Amino acid sequence: MASKEILLLVLCWGLVVLATTSFGANVTYDHRAVVIGGKRRVLISGSIHYPRSTPEMWPDLIQKSKDGGLDVIETYVFWNLHEPVRNQYNFEGRYDLVKFVKLVAEAGLYVHLRIGPYVCAEWNYGGFPLWLHFIPGIQFRTDNEPFKAEMQRFTAKIVDMMKQEKLYASQGGPIILSQIENEYGNIDSAYGAAGKSYIKWAAGMALSLDTGVPWVMCQQSDAPDPIINTCNGFYCDQFTPNSNNKPKMWTENWSGWFLSFGGAVPYRPVEDLAFAVARFFQRGGTFQNYYMYHGGTNFDRTSGGPFISTSYDYDAPLDEYGLIRQPKWGHLKDLHKAIKLCEAALVATDPTYPSLGPNLEATVYKTGSGLCSAFLANIGTNSDVTVKFNGNSYLLPAWSVSILPDCKNVVFNTAKINSVTLVPSFSRQSLQVAADSSDAIGSGWSYINEPVGISKDDAFTKPGLLEQIKTTADQSDYLWYSLSTNIKADEPLLEDGSKTVLHVQSLGHALHAFINGKLVAFAGSGYGSSSNAKVTVDFPIALAPGKNTFDLLSLTVGLQNYGAFYEKTGAGITGPVQLKGSGNGTNIDLSSQQWTYQTGLKGEELNFPSGSSTQWDSKSTLPKLQPLVWYKTTFDAPAGSEPVAIDFTGMGKGEAWVNGQSIGRYWPTYVSQNGGCTDPCNYRGAYSSNKCLKNCGKPSQSLYHVPRSWLKSSGNTLVLFEEIGGDPTKISFVTKQLGSSLCSHVTDSHPLPVDMWGSDSKIQRKPGPVLSLECPNPNQVISSIKFASFGTPLGTCGSFSRGRCSSARSLSVVRQACVGSKSCSIGVSVNTFGDPCKGVMKSLAVEASCT
Numbered sequence: 001m002a003s004k005e006i007l008l009l010v011l012c013w014g015l016v017v018l019a020t021t022s023f024g025a026n027v028t029y030d031h032r033a034v035v036i037g038g039k040r041r042v043l044i045s046g047s048i049h050y051p052r053s054t055p056e057m058w059p060d061l062i063q064k065s066k067d068g069g070l071d072v073i074e075t076y077v078f079w080n081l082h083e084p085v086r087n088q089y090n091f092e093g094r095y096d097l098v099k100f101v102k103l104v105a106e107a108g109l110y111v112h113l114r115i116g117p118y119v120c121a122e123w124n125y126g127g128f129p130l131w132l133h134f135i136p137g138i139q140f141r142t143d144n145e146p147f148k149a150e151m152q153r154f155t156a157k158i159v160d161m162m163k164q165e166k167l168y169a170s171q172g173g174p175i176i177l178s179q180i181e182n183e184y185g186n187i188d189s190a191y192g193a194a195g196k197s198y199i200k201w202a203a204g205m206a207l208s209l210d211t212g213v214p215w216v217m218c219q220q221s222d223a224p225d226p227i228i229n230t231c232n233g234f235y236c237d238q239f240t241p242n243s244n245n246k247p248k249m250w251t252e253n254w255s256g257w258f259l260s261f262g263g264a265v266p267y268r269p270v271e272d273l274a275f276a277v278a279r280f281f282q283r284g285g286t287f288q289n290y291y292m293y294h295g296g297t298n299f300d301r302t303s304g305g306p307f308i309s310t311s312y313d314y315d316a317p318l319d320e321y322g323l324i325r326q327p328k329w330g331h332l333k334d335l336h337k338a339i340k341l342c343e344a345a346l347v348a349t350d351p352t353y354p355s356l357g358p359n360l361e362a363t364v365y366k367t368g369s370g371l372c373s374a375f376l377a378n379i380g381t382n383s384d385v386t387v388k389f390n391g392n393s394y395l396l397p398a399w400s401v402s403i404l405p406d407c408k409n410v411v412f413n414t415a416k417i418n419s420v421t422l423v424p425s426f427s428r429q430s431l432q433v434a435a436d437s438s439d440a441i442g443s444g445w446s447y448i449n450e451p452v453g454i455s456k457d458d459a460f461t462k463p464g465l466l467e468q469i470k471t472t473a474d475q476s477d478y479l480w481y482s483l484s485t486n487i488k489a490d491e492p493l494l495e496d497g498s499k500t501v502l503h504v505q506s507l508g509h510a511l512h513a514f515i516n517g518k519l520v521a522f523a524g525s526g527y528g529s530s531s532n533a534k535v536t537v538d539f540p541i542a543l544a545p546g547k548n549t550f551d552l553l554s555l556t557v558g559l560q561n562y563g564a565f566y567e568k569t570g571a572g573i574t575g576p577v578q579l580k581g582s583g584n585g586t587n588i589d590l591s592s593q594q595w596t597y598q599t600g601l602k603g604e605e606l607n608f609p610s611g612s613s614t615q616w617d618s619k620s621t622l623p624k625l626q627p628l629v630w631y632k633t634t635f636d637a638p639a640g641s642e643p644v645a646i647d648f649t650g651m652g653k654g655e656a657w658v659n660g661q662s663i664g665r666y667w668p669t670y671v672s673q674n675g676g677c678t679d680p681c682n683y684r685g686a687y688s689s690n691k692c693l694k695n696c697g698k699p700s701q702s703l704y705h706v707p708r709s710w711l712k713s714s715g716n717t718l719v720l721f722e723e724i725g726g727d728p729t730k731i732s733f734v735t736k737q738l739g740s741s742l743c744s745h746v747t748d749s750h751p752l753p754v755d756m757w758g759s760d761s762k763i764q765r766k767p768g769p770v771l772s773l774e775c776p777n778p779n780q781v782i783s784s785i786k787f788a789s790f791g792t793p794l795g796t797c798g799s800f801s802r803g804r805c806s807s808a809r810s811l812s813v814v815r816q817a818c819v820g821s822k823s824c825s826i827g828v829s830v831n832t833f834g835d836p837c838k839g840v841m842k843s844l845a846v847e848a849s850c851t
């Protein structure tokens, strides 16, 4: 390279670094917007929670967020991760908050830091460390001195860290906003007057930390000045802040919803999500955040609950693995561009609302200096309507918003998707067991049995039944309740021993019962669900005269994260535990006997998850479908660089570790209910968390993400702890990629692609809508056209078919324009294809392959 070029490169690089790392701006706000460096801004934000991915994934997630049109990344701060033991902090690896914030800054984006420190977030215990519970006299989230002292200490710790690293915008860093508390207004009435004074205190405490940037409280209509109260929900267009001096801000626009073990998979159609966003900006909003933009994975035991699944995909624009989800990502990207085209008008003035008619709304942002942007909404759910606005006609599909950056031309309609659809594909590989595997049983696996009942030295005995969370302090999911009791030979219960019933009542979340060392046959396990964690079981058991042992393994599946006084929600077998005779009415209550307790498993104590124990048995037959077994194998990473998941079909319930790192709880046997799914789902009309569900009657989650960076090319260790019974030889690896197939379907009434905005003024004849295709991977070209029809095509991506009307030229025109290119654009009009059916609304549907 010539030295001049090098110099230029160095110079450019210097400029980039300068441009991306120095924000150096005063952040304030007024009634219209957040004001950065003296300028009101329209800001599009998205949530990415740093511990739900890996530092290796962060740069790509942030870049894809930027490419999708985000200005801001929003994250909570997770207290329980950072301070697992009081006064012992951890900010390493996935917990490296400073690194995350700096990476966002390097990409040139801002940060909204939601410190909480209560976060909800479907996160274990709402983000509070469990030790908090044991501080004498503590009451959470109310006017309570011990609690306030801890909350202040942690909040100040985080603020100080950020200040030391100069990460606030006031210091030249990317953080433009911070949040204190989280949705307290939803539950504060339960705390009475103490709740009110707590919020005043929290506001004052936050302000005293002097971050130099504004604080927000979400869902807190009485947020004290100058704290901005913001809105969370599926829609926030009707929201107004509690003072005319504050901007209208939306901190959580739920891009989908979370999944629970036992539930169907929620999704939110992008037409509705885009509608919600457009409505918000239409009605005066200027800051909007997607919760989540990337949901990610609840590794380890971080999921809240109870019963939150390990996947936190959330149907977000970036999927759990970090791949773009199309057409969601692309349609929102177009929406963001459309909104930005209106930014100057939006921030300059308050809107006016000229009347359009019932269920219709026009909003105009017009300034004295000639700026004009408008939004036209049809909030009816049934009929498309043609409206007259400023003397022109506009067709507004039901439940849609059109955006007119110049008050005349439509650049975007929320119901008309220009973006491509990409159907992801999965490649399956069986577990590649290392060739030198020394196991004698040919399965590639070795194992260790976890003892039934008490096996650890720290077990203790107490009369009566103990609540689980207070007993385990959440050191483990598991708590053994064990009892050995003598049943006399003349005990009336034994008259018909085969019909004795063990009755157990537990606050949840799941329970496995072992009698005399054996898991009770058939129905030996009981589970609660996300709507009711409690477990009540009546197991038929066979008792023998003499000594009988009852080993009840009770387990938690993520601690409660939401609700007033949620931290008081108990778990475990609080009783009664009874033996009930058949027919003769006899009943022995075991509840107040001397129970022996063991927190956690022997294998946890001996660190089996690391795989390094000497006890692994590879010489005898591998136990299958047996409860309480640790399994281990060694494997090669699936080839390539695509994201990896393990398909746990064949296993029951447990936890898994790859090279010592927990990939989370697996539970492929928890199947969702059969009914209630709607796929596809009509996006028209108000969305709610159970409106659009898929995957009914199937396992809630069978695929579990293994971050690539946790894998070596060979010699990886996989350890499983199986509670109920499974066959580990059935598990397989899956890699996920954006499919090689891409589709698009554009009508002749679609707006021009947003990227062509402004170009039409240069073109004499106003071009019609355009269908654009682009291969998802940089080194691909469009290799074939699987389907193309201009006319009245039917179906969706993967199942398009010709309708009654179809231009005979469709395929040849599209082939000609696209095959051999990385991307192509085709005019969706009779000029391109001729008119196969006069007077009929037409569209072009294409499915293409990239290789």
Ligand code: GAL
Binding pocket: 119, 120, 121, 122, 182, 183, 232, 252, 258
């Ligand atoms: C909100 C809460 C978030 C998250 C969300 C549901 O109420 O603030 O943290 O829990 O609900 O995903």
